[in-house]
Amino acid sequence: MSLSATRWRWLLPAALVIVWLTVGSVGGPFAGKLSEVSENDNAAFLPSSAESTEVAEARAASSDDDTIPAVVIWEDVDATAAATTSDAAAQLAAVAELPGVAGEVSPPIPAEDGEALTAFVPIGTDGGPEVDAVVEETRGAVAGIGGGAVYVTGPAGFAADLGSAFSGIDGVLLVVALSVVLVILLVVYRSPVLPIVVLLSALFGLGLAAWAVYQLADAGTLTLNGQSQGIMSILVVGAATDYALLLVARYREQLSQQDDRFAAMATALRRAAGPILASGGTVIAGVLCLLLSDLNSNRSLGPVAALGIGASLLVALTFLPAVLALLGRAAFWPFRPARPGRGSVEDEAPEARRGLWGGVARLVARRPRPIWVGVTVALAALAALVPMFEADGVSETDLFLDRVEAVAGQEALSRHYPGGSGSPVVVVADAADTEAVVGIVTATNGISDAAPADTPDDRVIIEATLTDAADGDAAIGTVRELRTALDDVSSDVLVGGRTAELLDSNEISARDRTVIIPIVLVVILLVLIVLLRSVLAPVLLVLTVVLSFGATLGVAALVFDQVLGWPGADPGVPLFAFVFLVALGIDYNIFLMSRVREESLELGTRPGVLRGLAVTGGVITSAGLVLAATFSALAVIPILFLAQIAFLVAFGVLLDTFVVRSLLVPALAYDLGSRVWWPSRRLGGRGAGDG
Numbered sequence: 001m002s003l004s005a006t007r008w009r010w011l012l013p014a015a016l017v018i019v020w021l022t023v024g025s026v027g028g029p030f031a032g033k034l035s036e037v038s039e040n041d042n043a044a045f046l047p048s049s050a051e052s053t054e055v056a057e058a059r060a061a062s063s064d065d066d067t068i069p070a071v072v073i074w075e076d077v078d079a080t081a082a083a084t085t086s087d088a089a090a091q092l093a094a095v096a097e098l099p100g101v102a103g104e105v106s107p108p109i110p111a112e113d114g115e116a117l118t119a120f121v122p123i124g125t126d127g128g129p130e131v132d133a134v135v136e137e138t139r140g141a142v143a144g145i146g147g148g149a150v151y152v153t154g155p156a157g158f159a160a161d162l163g164s165a166f167s168g169i170d171g172v173l174l175v176v177a178l179s180v181v182l183v184i185l186l187v188v189y190r191s192p193v194l195p196i197v198v199l200l201s202a203l204f205g206l207g208l209a210a211w212a213v214y215q216l217a218d219a220g221t222l223t224l225n226g227q228s229q230g231i232m233s234i235l236v237v238g239a240a241t242d243y244a245l246l247l248v249a250r251y252r253e254q255l256s257q258q259d260d261r262f263a264a265m266a267t268a269l270r271r272a273a274g275p276i277l278a279s280g281g282t283v284i285a286g287v288l289c290l291l292l293s294d295l296n297s298n299r300s301l302g303p304v305a306a307l308g309i310g311a312s313l314l315v316a317l318t319f320l321p322a323v324l325a326l327l328g329r330a331a332f333w334p335f336r337p338a339r340p341g342r343g344s345v346e347d348e349a350p351e352a353r354r355g356l357w358g359g360v361a362r363l364v365a366r367r368p369r370p371i372w373v374g375v376t377v378a379l380a381a382l383a384a385l386v387p388m389f390e391a392d393g394v395s396e397t398d399l400f401l402d403r404v405e406a407v408a409g410q411e412a413l414s415r416h417y418p419g420g421s422g423s424p425v426v427v428v429a430d431a432a433d434t435e436a437v438v439g440i441v442t443a444t445n446g447i448s449d450a451a452p453a454d455t456p457d458d459r460v461i462i463e464a465t466l467t468d469a470a471d472g473d474a475a476i477g478t479v480r481e482l483r484t485a486l487d488d489v490s491s492d493v494l495v496g497g498r499t500a501e502l503l504d505s506n507e508i509s510a511r512d513r514t515v516i517i518p519i520v521l522v523v524i525l526l527v528l529i530v531l532l533r534s535v536l537a538p539v540l541l542v543l544t545v546v547l548s549f550g551a552t553l554g555v556a557a558l559v560f561d562q563v564l565g566w567p568g569a570d571p572g573v574p575l576f577a578f579v580f581l582v583a584l585g586i587d588y589n590i591f592l593m594s595r596v597r598e599e600s601l602e603l604g605t606r607p608g609v610l611r612g613l614a615v616t617g618g619v620i621t622s623a624g625l626v627l628a629a630t631f632s633a634l635a636v637i638p639i640l641f642l643a644q645i646a647f648l649v650a651f652g653v654l655l656d657t658f659v660v661r662s663l664l665v666p667a668l669a670y671d672l673g674s675r676v677w678w679p680s681r682r683l684g685g686r687g688a689g690d691g
Contacts, residue, residue: 006648009262009325010326012322013321013322013323013326014322014326016318016319016322017319017322017326020204020315020318020319020322023204023207023208024200024203024204024207026207026211027080027204027207027208027209027210027211028203028206028207029207030207030210030211030213030584031174031206031210031233032171032208033210033214033223034210034213034214034217034224034229035120035163035166035226035229036166037214037217037224037228037491037600038166038217038225038226039223039224039225044652045293046278046295046296046504046505046508047295047296047502047508048568049167049294050494050501050504050508050666051483051494051495051496051500051504052496052497052500052501052503052504053427053496053504054494054496054646055426055427055494055495055496055497055500056496057426058428058459058461058494059426059461059496063403065127066102066124066126067102067103067122067123067124067125068122068123068125068131068155068156068159069118069120069121069122069155069158069419069422070120070121070122070123070134070138070153070154070155070157071118071121071152071153071154071157071409071413071422071550072092072095072118072119072120072121072142072150072151072152073116073117073118073121073150073153073409073412073416074088074108074116074117074118074140074142074144074145074148074150074153075115075148075149075150075151075412075415075416075649076115076116076147076148076149076150077115077116077117077145077146077148077458078115078146079110079111079112079115079116079117080114080477082111082183082337084117084145084146085108085110085117085384086179087145087146087481088117088145089107089108089121091141091142091143092105092107092108092119092121092142093104094141095121095138095141096121098137098138099129099134100123100124100129100130100133100134100137100571101121101122101123101124101134101138102122102123102124103122103124105120105121105122105569106119106120106121107119108172111417112175112416113416113566115416116412116416116417117145118413118416118417118421118422118461120154120384120422121138121152121156122154123135123138123394126411127618130493131156131159131160131163132159132160132163133480135152135156135157135159135160136160137310138152139150139152139405148410151405151406151408151409151412152405152406153405153406153407153408153409153412153413153422154235154406154409154422154423155412155422155423157405157406158396158406158410160406161296161400161406161407162226162399162400162639163405163407164404165225165226165400165402165404165637165638165639166226166229166230166637166639167407168358170391172635172636172637173230173233173234173633173634173637174206174233174237176633176636177233177234177237177238177629177630177633177647178202178203178237179198180629180630180632180633181199181202181237181238181626181629181630182195182199182242183644184622184626184629185198185199185241185626188245188622189332190243190335191331191332191333191334191335192247192309192333193327193330193331193332193333194331194332195241195330197244197320197323197324197327198240198241198244198245198248198320199241200323200340201240201244201315201316201319201320202236202237202240202244202312202315204315204319205240205308205311205314205315205316206233206240206308206311206313207587208313208314208315209232209236209307209308209310209312210232210313212311213232213307215220216303218392219409219688222274222304223296223297223299223300224300224304225297225300226637226639227297227301227639227641227642228297228300228301228304228305229304229644230634230637230642231301231304231305231557231576231580232304232305232307232308233635234311234630234634235283235305235308235312235580236308236311236312237630238626238630238631239280239283239308239309239312239627240311240312240315240316241514241623241626241627241630242279242396242587242623242626242627243276243280243312243313243316243317243320244316244320245270245619245622245623245626246272246275246276246591246619246623247268247272247276247316247320247321247324248324248621249616250267250268250269250271250272251265251268251324251616251672252332252337252392253265253615254267254268255270255328255329255337255339256337256338256339256340257340258340258351259339260339261328261329262325265321265324265325268321268502269317269321271598273317274594275594275595276316276317276589277312277317277428278527278531278590278594279586279587279590279591280309280310280312280313280529281527282524282528282586282587282590283305283309283582283584283587284306284310285523285524285527285583285584286305286520286523286524286579286580286582287301287302287309287579287580287583287585288302288303288306288524289302289516289519289520289579290302290305290516290579291303292512292515292516292519293506293508293516294508294510294511294512295508295509295572296511297572298509298512298572298575298576301576304505304581308595319548324349328518334553336357346591356613356617356618357613357614357616358614358615359398360612360613360617360662360663361609361610361611361613361614361617361666362615363665364609364610364613364666364667365606365610365670366432367586367667368667368668368670369667369671371663371664371667372663372664372667372668372671374445374648374661375659375660375664376547376664378551379530379548379551379659379660379664380547380550380551380552381552382550382551382552382554382555383547383550383551383554384554385553385554385555385557385558386550386553386554386557387552388557388558388561389553389554389557389560389569390557390561390568391568391569391570391571391572391574392506392568392571392589393473393476393502393505393506393509393568393570393571394567394568394569394570394640395469395471395472395473395502395567396410396471397469397471398504398567398568398640399639399640399641400638400639400640401474401638401640401643402638402640410471412453414469416463418448418449418465418466418467418468419466419468419470419472419475420448420465420466420468420469420475420499421465421496422470423466423471423498423499424439424464424465424466425441425447425463425464425465425466425478425479425482425495425496425497425499425500426462426463426464426496426497426498426500427441427450427460427461427462427463427464427482427486427493427494427496428459428460428461428493428494428496429459429460429462429486429489429490429492429493429494430458430459430460430490430492430493431459431460432456432458432461433489433490433493434460434462435583436489437460437462437486437489437493438451438452438462440452440485440486440489441462441464441482441486441621442464444478444481444482444485445468445479445481446466446467446468446474446475446477446478446481447464447465447466447478447482448465448466448467449464449465450462450463450464450465451463464500466478470497470498470499471499471502473500475499476499476502476503476506477569478499479485479495479497479499479500479503480503482495483623484497491636492562497530498581500647504543506570509570509571509572509575512572512575513572513574513575514569514626516575517575517578520578520579520582520583521542521546521582521670524542524582524586525538525539525542526584527666528541528586528590531590531594532593532594532677533596533680533683534676534678534679534680535678535679536672536675536676536677536678536679537669537676537677537678539669540648540665540669541586541589541593541665542586544589544660544664544665544668545581545582545585545586545589545656545660546582548581548585548652548655548656548659548660549577549578549581549585549652551655552577552581552648552651552652552655553574553577553648555646555651556644556647556651558645560644560647566640567646569641569644570640570641573641573644573645573648576645577644577645577648577649577652580631580645580649581648581649581652584627584649584653584656585652585653585656585660587623587662588620588623588624588656588657588660588661589621589656589661589665591616591619591620592612592661592665592666593612593665593669595606595612595615595616596611596612596613596666596669597677598660599611599612599615600612600636600674600677604674604684605669605673605674605676605677606670606673608664609666609670610668610670612666613666619663620657620661621657621658622659622663624654624656624657624658625654625657626655626679627649627653628649628650628651628654629648629650629652631645631649631650631653632646632647632650633646634646635647636677679684
């Protein structure tokens with residue numbers, strides 16, 4: 001080899017490492033800045049076509065008041081005493097002077113039972129201090145009176161507590177996820193070097209993805225919320241580590257066959273790139289189906305997650321190969337791969353012949369049909385529990401796993417005032433219909449009172465107070481009933497407000513679930529058909545993953561209700577879980593079946609199935625453990641939605657890894673033999689006639 005060629009073999013990897021060090025230094029800080037461009041307001045996620053959005057726009061057009069209300073409530077006080085009212089008024093006077101309080105603060109309003117006072121504080125949302133900061137200052141400016149308790153709640157209070165819950169995404173979530181992955185990698189590799197290299201690649205990928213997402217969110221191209229931010233971080237860490245595990249396994253294998261580190265990496269990269277690209281492409285195709293969602297929060301997750309997976313692919317196929325090629329066998333210290341002639345591939349991976357996965361392969365060969373039939377029946381039995389999974393939406397007070405002040409304040413409000421105080425139903429109608437509309441609104445069960453407000457145009461805005469908590473099922477039912485009744489007046493009458501936003505969000509999420517899930521299946525099926533050059537194998541793989549998802553949902557129904565006592569789930573939970581589980585579950589089948597096809601070209605299908613299962617068992621199991629561990633880290637954020645996604649994806653990935661990929665798929669493929677590749681011609685090799 002010429003001197004010039006030798007230099008390039010060193011210079012190209014070194015240049016790639018330098019490029020990624022630059023990317024990491026520039027993009028890394030943006031991972032901690034995503035919260036600056038993140039929104040967690042229900043209204044921001046609804047489409048412009050939603051009725052509650054039209055009401056919000058009409059209300060904004062009729063007034064220059066761009067505020068969100070905070071509700072202060074003093075409980076266990078003598079509301080009839082002048083001194084009590086005077087103390088509350090003095091605190092409110094201090095609140096009115098706070099930067100960010102926009103408009104007139106209401107005087108203290110006594111409850112009919114005489115045991116509470118409440119007041120409304122308008123907080124500006126157009127420039128000025130952040131709502132979260134103003135709420136915290138308001139909480140600092142008010143205090144209990146006469147030994148009573150005081151809370152700041154309402155829409156602004158919930159927004160502040162939600163933002164506080166998501167604040168851990170920038171630090172705690174990543175620290176937990178990376179720490180868990182580090183422990184797993186140390187156990188898998190028994191090396192202090194490789195885990196650091198793999199985690200460094202994941203961090204570089206996260207930095208690139210964070211930089212791209214920040215720019216798009218800052219420009220208003222996409223809407224980022226705390227949920228999307230957390231899921232993207234987990235996806236990048238999990239996916240980048242999974243791809244690294246596959247590449248490292250191939251590199252170690254090649255180092256046992258080739259003395260030259262660069263040649264070994266070239267071969268390893270050539271053989272691993274196909275499955276890695278197919279895996280990443282499948283996930284990207286799956287998450288981009290979320291662009292079909294009518295809900296802005298769901299739709300924005302598609303490109304956010306796709307950017308994360310794209311960054312993971314890029315770092316896994318450029319930075320990681322470059323570092324490994326430069327390090328060579330030193331990357332595996334102290335258990336370096338034997339050089340050719342000093343050991344065999346089998347010695348480097350004894351499980352391929354006699355270890356755990358060799359034993360699993362032999363079990364599959366002995367009893368393929370009983371295995372796949374038995375596993376299918378067991379998964380179907382668990383999937384039969386799916387109707388028990390409640391995903392009709394939860395109240396805002398149930399969003400938090402920790403007890404926050406906004407929830408405590410809302411409960412206090414419900415004890416002393418109509419449940420919807422501070423979050424009125426807003427009805428927009430033609431001024432000519434005012435009398436008829438007010439009559440229907442006040443006659444509706446669940447409405448305590450209603451009054452029209454002055455507007456500068458030919459439209460009237462009517463605010464109505466709900467008797468039930470504004471975020472509860474009863475209030476949502478009242479709004480649904482009210483919309484139906486007002487349609488008799490005119491189709492132009494619109495019903496909005498906080499409760500209507502929750503109703504619209506739930507209904508749109510349910511619609512998205514019905515539309516997007518079949519499309520995800522079709523897209524992934526087409527990707528697999530192209531990859532495996534078969535129709536039957538992809539159909540079977542998709543069916544096994546769908547069955548696994550059903551079983552996961554069935555188990556979750558029992559765990560959420562009977563074990564954890566959670567109050568149901570948001571309609572978006574099954575959709576998100578499906579998209580990630582199907583896309584990620586297919587990943588492991590891609591890793592397995594692409595290797596099976598490669599081995600089958602030489603050995604025939606049935607021997608190829610056994611060889612593919614034996615040699616990929618360890619790396620795929622490690623990848624599944626890593627992904628399950630990273631998604632489990634979402635549970636550190638005390639939000640019900642994320643905790644449920646954490647359980648569903650983690651459990652589902654483990655089920656795919658240890659049951660579907662290890663037993664169901666190989667047993668089914670072995671039983672079918674070469675017919676599994678239909679309509680392709682039978683693969684060659686010593687077992688060509690094994691079908």
